[in-house]
Amino acid sequence: MSILVYVENTDGKFKKSAFEVVSYAKSIADNIQTDLVAISIGNVAEDELAGLGKYGASKVLNVNNEQLASFVNQAYASIIAEAVKSTGSKILVLSNSFSGKGLAPRIAAKLEAGLADGALELPTINGDKLTVKKTAFSNKAFATLELTSDIKVIALSPNAYETKETGGSANVETFAPNIDQTDFTTMVKEIVRATDKISLPEAEIVVSAGRGLKGPENWGIIEELADVLGAATACSKPVSDAGWRPHSEHVGQTGIVVSPNLYIAIGISGAIQHLAGVSSSKTIVVINKDPEAPFFKVADYGIVGDAFDVVPKLTQALKAYKGI
Amino acid sequence: MKILVCISNVPDTTSKITFTNDNTAFNTAGVQFIINPYDEIALSKAVELAEGGKGTVTVINVGDASTDATIRKALAIGADNAVRINAVPRDAWFVANQIAQYAKDNAFDLILTGRESIDYNGAQVGAIVGELLHIPSVSIAKKVDIAGDAVTVEREIEGGKEVLTAKLPIVIGTAEGVAEPKIPNMRGIMSARTKPLDVLEPSAIDVLEHIVSYETPAPRGTVKLVYAAEVEKLVSLLHDEAKVI
Numbered sequence: 001m002s003i004l005v006y007v008e009n010t011d012g013k014f015k016k017s018a019f020e021v022v023s024y025a026k027s028i029a030d031n032i033q034t035d036l037v038a039i040s041i042g043n044v045a046e047d048e049l050a051g052l053g054k055y056g057a058s059k060v061l062n063v064n065n066e067q068l069a070s071f072v073n074q075a076y077a078s079i080i081a082e083a084v085k086s087t088g089s090k091i092l093v094l095s096n097s098f099s100g101k102g103l104a105p106r107i108a109a110k111l112e113a114g115l116a117d118g119a120l121e122l123p124t125i126n127g128d129k130l131t132v133k134k135t136a137f138s139n140k141a142f143a144t145l146e147l148t149s150d151i152k153v154i155a156l157s158p159n160a161y162e163t164k165e166t167g168g169s170a171n172v173e174t175f176a177p178n179i180d181q182t183d184f185t186t187m188v189k190e191i192v193r194a195t196d197k198i199s200l201p202e203a204e205i206v207v208s209a210g211r212g213l214k215g216p217e218n219w220g221i222i223e224e225l226a227d228v229l230g231a232a233t234a235c236s237k238p239v240s241d242a243g244w245r246p247h248s249e250h251v252g253q254t255g256i257v258v259s260p261n262l263y264i265a266i267g268i269s270g271a272i273q274h275l276a277g278v279s280s281s282k283t284i285v286v287i288n289k290d291p292e293a294p295f296f297k298v299a300d301y302g303i304v305g306d307a308f309d310v311v312p313k314l315t316q317a318l319k320a321y322k323g324i
Numbered sequence: 325m326k327i328l329v330c331i332s333n334v335p336d337t338t339s340k341i342t343f344t345n346d347n348t349a350f351n352t353a354g355v356q357f358i359i360n361p362y363d364e365i366a367l368s369k370a371v372e373l374a375e376g377g378k379g380t381v382t383v384i385n386v387g388d389a390s391t392d393a394t395i396r397k398a399l400a401i402g403a404d405n406a407v408r409i410n411a412v413p414r415d416a417w418f419v420a421n422q423i424a425q426y427a428k429d430n431a432f433d434l435i436l437t438g439r440e441s442i443d444y445n446g447a448q449v450g451a452i453v454g455e456l457l458h459i460p461s462v463s464i465a466k467k468v469d470i471a472g473d474a475v476t477v478e479r480e481i482e483g484g485k486e487v488l489t490a491k492l493p494i495v496i497g498t499a500e501g502v503a504e505p506k507i508p509n510m511r512g513i514m515s516a517r518t519k520p521l522d523v524l525e526p527s528a529i530d531v532l533e534h535i536v537s538y539e540t541p542a543p544r545g546t547v548k549l550v551y552a553a554e555v556e557k558l559v560s561l562l563h564d565e566a567k568v569i
Contacts, residue, residue: 015482071486073451074460098481101440102463105416105451114533115416117446131536137350138442140341142539149532185460186490189476193484202482205568229569240500247466247500248480253337253442254361255500262568273337279541283566285558286547296547301561305552314555318569321559 002035003028004089006080007052008099012044016202017095017156019055019163024156025093026056026166027122037061039083039175041068041076046172053170055163061087061175067184070191071099075183077106082177084111084151091130096155097201104155114147117155120280138253139276158201159259200249203232205262206281208251210236210274212267212288212307216244221311222266228318234258236268252277267307270295287311325379325470325492327370328432330423330450331363331398332413333391334443343538350443350538359394361505362438362498364401369468369503370436371402379433380404384426386419388412392521399516400508406519411526414534420452421529427457432493433473439464439497444535447497454495461495462488468502 005025007018022038029036038057040049042064049060061083068075080103084092092107094100096118108115116123116132120142123132130152136143147153200206207226213219219233226233233249240250251258253273263281268274270286270293278284279298286299289306296302303310335341336356344351359367370381383403385391388410395406409422427435435454440447447463454461466485467478473492478485480499508516550558562569 010482017482073462074454077455098464098479101447102451102461102479105420105448106455106461108448108532109417109420109452109455112417112532115446115448116533117448135445136443136535136538137335137341138445140540141343142541143444144536144538145533146536147533182458185494186462186488188486188488190487191481191484192487193481197483199483248485250500262562262566272340283562283568284544285562296549298544299547300544300566301558302547302549303552303555303558304549310552310555313552314558317555317559320556321563321569 002037002087002089003091003093004084004087005036005038005057006092006094007038007040008095008097009040009042009044012042012048014048014052016163017097017158020158020161021093021095021156022052022055022057023164024122024161026164028091028093028125029056032125035059037087037089038170039063039080041079043069049172050169053168054165056166057170060170060172062172063175063177065179067179070188072184072186073102074106074185075179077103077110078180078183079177081107081110083175090151092151092153094155096157100155104153108153111151111153112149113151113153114149115153115155116145116147118157119154120157120160123154135257137276139257139279157259159204198230198232200232200234200256201258203258204260205229205231206234206251206258206260207231207264207266208234208236208268209239209266209307210268211238219245221308221315225264225311225315228315228322228324236274265295266311268295269293270298325373325434326430326432327374327379327381327434327436328427329363329367329370329381329383329398329403330435330437331367331383331385331394332360332441333357333385333387333394334360334441337361337442341540347537347539357394359397360438360441362440362442364505365500365502366436366438366498367398367401367403368506369498371506372503373470382407384409384423386411386413386422386526395521396516397508399519399521400512401506402512404519406521408521408523409526410523415531416446416448416452417532418529420449420456422526423449424453424456425527426524427453434470434492435495437495437497439499450495450497459493459495460490461497463497464499465496466499466501468496468498
């Protein structure tokens with residue numbers, strides 16, 4: 001009885017979330033004294049696959065098939081479910097990434113497995129039962145979920161578990177699944193990726209701004225600060241509603257929930273819906289000219305001041321610190 | 325086009341979340357319930373697609389009689405009829421099976437859900453329904469275009485977007501950007517009272533998971549304030565104390 005972990009790649013390279021899920025699954029495998037097998041779908045080079053051994057995978061099943069070069073939700077779900085069965089795995093781990101969110105429920109349904117979506121910590125395993133902590137009420141609370149099914153699926157929140165290098169190299173094996181042509185019902189037409197931008201859900205530092213910025217033309221100072229920090233940019237709901245910034249940058253209860261190491265909120269008052277989206281950030285810095293802004297109550301560090309004055313100065317100070 | 329919109333009944337986004345019974349149950353006292361905001365986007369899109377006699381919109385909810393007010397709101401926004409599966413939702417597998425059963429019996433062209441509910445944040449039901457019906461599902465759609473039976477969906481991916489094509493029938497989980505939320509007008513509110521709301525009994529489905537307990541996030545310490553004239557001090561605190569840069 002091994003543990004299976006599905007690793008996502010982007011253009012043949014594994015993302016940080018892939019190393020996170022392998023590290024996480026390895027900890028579970030060690031805990032219940034079993035081996036960790038990874039499955040990868042797509043065109044990934046042998047050494048990249050073998051490199052998963054560094055994070056604890058002992059074997060990597062490689063599915064490299066022309067038909068599966070780009071993401072097909074249904075087909076990927078069928079293949080991963082088949083791999084769970086053929087490896088006799090009782091636990092499947094994958095990332096709760098955008099694609100993972102679409103895959104995990106379909107895989108779980110095929111296996112009649114309970115699914116812990118958005119897991120935040122290592123599970124507690126007691127015989128046939130598995131409990132794990134996950135977000136609930138859009139980060140306003142946490143729930144401890146118990147999976148009672150025979151097979152269990154865990155979708156790990158991005159940034160929730162640190163990658164751990166344990167050394168070693170994985171054996172790469174070709175896995176030739178049954179391909180069900182009726183699974184090919186969607187076709188990727190186009191992928192647009194802003195290569196110079198850091199992905200918000202995965203970012204370690206996020207610089208976010210609100211209505212205090214007064215208009216979209218003033219975002220230059222936010223982008224400069226983000227550049228110096230290697231941060232992703234984000235915004236509050238009123239800002240994306242007004243069309244100043246795209247919806248994909250909206251952080252909050254009805255937007256993206258983030259858990260970076262550092263969240264810098266500029267000119268955001270801190271409505272309860274916004275705070276829900278950022279409450280699991282490790283460190284929060286608030287810059288706001290209103291000392292009564294509710295955001296200060298949940299911040300670790302704060303500056304009461306005008307964004308147009310403070311932000312450029314902070315960017316300068318960071319440049320000096322980094323020697324840029 | 326026959327459209328099914330799955331809605332869930334959730335606490336208003338301004339609600340303070342607390343628990344009772346030794347942190348095992350959500351405290352509903354004083355909480356206002358609303359249509360899950362993402363489901364409202366799904367519903368608004370459905371009404372937009374059906375406008376001008378181009379289709380019909382059915383809303384479905386799995387819940388007890390306390391969710392009727394939320395269902396009536398959905399009818400006021402523009403759904404033609406509603407179905408309530410008379411059961412307290414137990415887990416995503418249970419809810420999805422109830423919906424899939426109804427959808428199987430009634431052959432819908434398009435099934436819309438919100439990308440996730442803002443209470444349990446499962447984001448599971450839509451994709452499970454797709455799996456049970458063996459039709460495609462897209463979990464986090466930002467843009468949906470339908471022409472005849474051709475579907476074009478823009479979905480969110482890390483650091484960008486993916487545009488994909490498919491054919492009806494399909495399940496789509498909608499996020500912000502898919503449609504402007506529709507506000508019910510007086511005529512909608514009046515007609516909602518007389519639109520059909522059928523109550524059906526649930527199928528027997530085993531559950532695969534349950535919530536054991538809840539907790540609320542630990543409060544942070546008091547904020548450390550730095551003078552605006554001393555931003556260098558913030559840089560040192562972030563480096564030396566917080567160790568995040």
